[in-house]
Amino acid sequence: MQAHLDHGTLRLAFAGDILSTNVAQQRVALLSHLAAHPTAAGIVADLTHARAIDSQGLNLLIALYRECERRQLSFRAENPAPEILRLFIALKLAERFGLQPALASP
Amino acid sequence: MLSAPAQGRVLLVDDDPTTLMLLRTILTRGGLAVETATDGAKALERLRELTAAAFDVVLTDYRMPILDGLQLLEQIRLLDPTLATIINTSDSERTTLSASLRGGVCDFLEKPCAPKVILAAVERAVSLTRRQRSLESAERSLADVAAIQQRLAPSRLDQSGVPGQLDCELTTRNCPIHEAGGDFVSVFRSDPGSVQLVLGDVSGHGVLEGFIAAYFQGMVKGMQTVGVPPLRIAEACNRFLLVEWSGGELSHLPSSLSTVFVSIDLVRRELQVLNCGCPAVHLLLPGQPPAALAGRSSPLGWFETLTPGVATAALPETGSCCLWSDGLLDQAKQLNVTPHAIAARLLLTSLEDFPALRRATRVTDDILVARLRWFPSDQVRADDELPLFHEALPGDSGPEIDAFQERFARNLVHALPDLSADCLSAILLCAREALINALDHGCAGLREAVAHVTAVFRPRQRRVEVTVSDPGPGRPLVAPNPAELPDLLAGTGHISLGLQVIHTLSSATREARNGAELTMEFALAAA
The missing domain is CATH 3.30.565.10 (Histidine kinase-like ATPase, C-terminal domain)
Incomplete structure (x- = not known):
C-alpha cells in the first residue's frame, strides 16, 4: 500500500485485492500510515488496483471509514472496479464511501 | 471410356492441330491413354460426358478460343478439385498466369518443350491426382464410419417406465480425436424395470480401434439380448481378446478393452457396477457430493483372471450416475479442471451445437461421457441437477x-x-x-x-x-x-x-x- 499527502488529504493506494488472506497486513499498513500523517484532513482510499473485496476487506474499509468519522476526517473511496462498485451499492456503502451518485446508481 | 493404364489417362486440349497431334504422339508413346479436345468448351464437354474421374490429368493450352486455359481450369475445379491440370504456355504468359492462378494449377510447361519434360510433368500430375483421390476416398470412408459410430452411440433412451415406479433418461456425448474412435456406449433395456448401460474404451484411437469398438459393441449387445450377466460378458470378451484376437503372440497386434457395466433395477431400486479398467462411476444424488463407485481395475485383454471393481448402491427416488472414458480424465488434467466440469460442458452442449464444440476441442484421447438419470415415471420433466x-x-x-x-x-x-x-x-x-x-x-x-x-x-x-x-x-x-x-x-x-x-x-x-x-x-x- 502506498500513501502520500495530496493538499492535506492522505491518499492510500491499495496495491491489489483486499481479501481475508491479506487484510491483516493491510490493517497494519493502514494504522502505520495514519500514525505517520496525523495532520491529514481527509482520507482517500484508492481502489484502482483492487479487482475483488471480500467481507473482511469490506470490514477493513468500514473500519477505516469509522476511524475517519471518529477523527472528524473526510473519507472517500476512488476508482472501484465495476464488481466492487456493485457490491458497495448493494450493501448501501457507495454513498458513505463518497462515490458519485451518478456512479452509485444501479 | 478410356482404359486405365498405370501411366494414366490424359485429356489433351489445344486449338492448334499440329501441336495437338505432336503432344498426342509423345503422350501415347509414353504409355498414356489420351483423349483430345480442340478448345476449352469441348474439353469441358468431354469431362462432363466421360466424368472427370475418367481422367488423371488435363494438359491444356492457355490461349484458346471460346474458353481459355484459365477459364477451363476454373470449371475443372468445380467439377473435380482432385484432378490435376497442366497449362502449356509461352514464357511471357507464364509470369502473368503464375500470379493469378494462386496455386490452382499443378504445373506449367513452357513452349517449346522436350518430350522427356512433358512426360515427367504428366507423370507428376497423375501421381498427384491419384494421391488426392485416395485421400478423399479415405476421408469419405472415415466420415461414414464416424456417422455410424455416432448413430450407434445412443443419445437417449425411450421412456417406457411402469406407472408409479421409476424411469430413466440417458444422455451421451462422444468426442473422438479423429472422426471415428475406439470408445463406445451401449444401452439395453430388457424390460421396463431394468436398464443396463455399458461403456467401452478400446486401447488406441484410430479407425482400427473404431472397428474393434464396433465389434465389441455388437458382441456385448448380442449377449445382453440373451440375458448373459455382465461378469460373464466381461469374461467372454477377455477370453476373446487373449485367445482369439492376438492368440497370445506378440506378432499379432495386442489390444485391450476397458469397460464398465452399470445395471439399474428400477423395481428393486438398486444400482450395480462392474468395472474392468474404466474410471470410477460417479453416483450423483440430490444434495450430496458425487460418490465414486468401483474404481480402477485391469482392463480386459491383459490377464486370464479378471479382478473387476464391483459396487452396489440403493437408488433413492431421483438421482443419476455418470460414466466416462479415460480421455475425459486426460483432458481434465490438461485443462486443470475437475472431470465433472468437463462432463458438464459436454453434456450441457446440445446435439446441434456439439459438432462445433468437437471441432473446437483439442483432445489427446477419445472422450466419451454417458449420464443415466432416474426419476419417478410420472415426472419426466422432473428437476435435474x-x-x-x-x-x-x-x-x-x-x-x-x-x-x-x-x-x-x-x-x-x-x-x-x-x-x-x-x-x-x-x-x-x-x-x-x-x-x-x-x-x-x-x-x-x-x-x-x-x-x-x-x-x-x-x-x-x-x-x-x-x-x-x-x-x-x-x-x-x-x-x-x-x-x-x-x-x-x-x-x-x-x-x-x-x-x-x-x-x-x-x-x-x-x-x-x-x-x-x-x-x-x-x-x-x-x-
Missing part, C-alpha cells in the same frame, strides 16, 4: 482460500462458458464468504475437520447452486448489528457482513443443520 464442482477442504485451509477461488472459477467458466462476469463474480464472492465461515467456525480451523463446497447446475431453471457445509453444530445466522461494526484500532473482528454479502448477491439461500450447511442459488440469464 448436474454437478459442476466438488472439493473437500481441511479446516486449516483458510490461508489457501485464494487458490481455491481460482480453481473454483476455472471450473465454473469451463463448465458454463456463457456465465456472465457479474454472475461469476457473485458466485465466487458468496462461496468465499461461506467457506471462510465454514473453515473458521464450523471446522474451528482444525485440519481434521473438513468443509465441502459443491456446485451444481439445474438446466431447466438455469440456476447454479453452491452448497458449503461443515461438520460443526452451526449457529444462528443473523444480520449484522450496526453497533458491532468493526473498529480499526481494535482489529477487524468477525461480524456477519459475509452473510449480508451472500444474501445481497445470491438469488436465494437455504440452510440446513442450523446453518452448518448453506446453499446459495444464482439465477443465470436466459440462454
Whole structure:
C-alpha cells in the first residue's frame, strides 16, 4: 500500500485485492500510515488496483471509514472496479464511501 | 471410356492441330491413354460426358478460343478439385498466369518443350491426382464410419417406465480425436424395470480401434439380448481378446478393452457396477457430493483372471450416475479442471451445437461421457441437477482460500462458458464468504475437520447452486448489528457482513443443520 499527502488529504493506494488472506497486513499498513500523517484532513482510499473485496476487506474499509468519522476526517473511496462498485451499492456503502451518485446508481 | 493404364489417362486440349497431334504422339508413346479436345468448351464437354474421374490429368493450352486455359481450369475445379491440370504456355504468359492462378494449377510447361519434360510433368500430375483421390476416398470412408459410430452411440433412451415406479433418461456425448474412435456406449433395456448401460474404451484411437469398438459393441449387445450377466460378458470378451484376437503372440497386434457395466433395477431400486479398467462411476444424488463407485481395475485383454471393481448402491427416488472414458480424465488434467466440469460442458452442449464444440476441442484421447438419470415415471420433466464442482477442504485451509477461488472459477467458466462476469463474480464472492465461515467456525480451523463446497447446475431453471457445509453444530445466522461494526484500532473482528454479502448477491439461500450447511442459488440469464 502506498500513501502520500495530496493538499492535506492522505491518499492510500491499495496495491491489489483486499481479501481475508491479506487484510491483516493491510490493517497494519493502514494504522502505520495514519500514525505517520496525523495532520491529514481527509482520507482517500484508492481502489484502482483492487479487482475483488471480500467481507473482511469490506470490514477493513468500514473500519477505516469509522476511524475517519471518529477523527472528524473526510473519507472517500476512488476508482472501484465495476464488481466492487456493485457490491458497495448493494450493501448501501457507495454513498458513505463518497462515490458519485451518478456512479452509485444501479 | 478410356482404359486405365498405370501411366494414366490424359485429356489433351489445344486449338492448334499440329501441336495437338505432336503432344498426342509423345503422350501415347509414353504409355498414356489420351483423349483430345480442340478448345476449352469441348474439353469441358468431354469431362462432363466421360466424368472427370475418367481422367488423371488435363494438359491444356492457355490461349484458346471460346474458353481459355484459365477459364477451363476454373470449371475443372468445380467439377473435380482432385484432378490435376497442366497449362502449356509461352514464357511471357507464364509470369502473368503464375500470379493469378494462386496455386490452382499443378504445373506449367513452357513452349517449346522436350518430350522427356512433358512426360515427367504428366507423370507428376497423375501421381498427384491419384494421391488426392485416395485421400478423399479415405476421408469419405472415415466420415461414414464416424456417422455410424455416432448413430450407434445412443443419445437417449425411450421412456417406457411402469406407472408409479421409476424411469430413466440417458444422455451421451462422444468426442473422438479423429472422426471415428475406439470408445463406445451401449444401452439395453430388457424390460421396463431394468436398464443396463455399458461403456467401452478400446486401447488406441484410430479407425482400427473404431472397428474393434464396433465389434465389441455388437458382441456385448448380442449377449445382453440373451440375458448373459455382465461378469460373464466381461469374461467372454477377455477370453476373446487373449485367445482369439492376438492368440497370445506378440506378432499379432495386442489390444485391450476397458469397460464398465452399470445395471439399474428400477423395481428393486438398486444400482450395480462392474468395472474392468474404466474410471470410477460417479453416483450423483440430490444434495450430496458425487460418490465414486468401483474404481480402477485391469482392463480386459491383459490377464486370464479378471479382478473387476464391483459396487452396489440403493437408488433413492431421483438421482443419476455418470460414466466416462479415460480421455475425459486426460483432458481434465490438461485443462486443470475437475472431470465433472468437463462432463458438464459436454453434456450441457446440445446435439446441434456439439459438432462445433468437437471441432473446437483439442483432445489427446477419445472422450466419451454417458449420464443415466432416474426419476419417478410420472415426472419426466422432473428437476435435474448436474454437478459442476466438488472439493473437500481441511479446516486449516483458510490461508489457501485464494487458490481455491481460482480453481473454483476455472471450473465454473469451463463448465458454463456463457456465465456472465457479474454472475461469476457473485458466485465466487458468496462461496468465499461461506467457506471462510465454514473453515473458521464450523471446522474451528482444525485440519481434521473438513468443509465441502459443491456446485451444481439445474438446466431447466438455469440456476447454479453452491452448497458449503461443515461438520460443526452451526449457529444462528443473523444480520449484522450496526453497533458491532468493526473498529480499526481494535482489529477487524468477525461480524456477519459475509452473510449480508451472500444474501445481497445470491438469488436465494437455504440452510440446513442450523446453518452448518448453506446453499446459495444464482439465477443465470436466459440462454
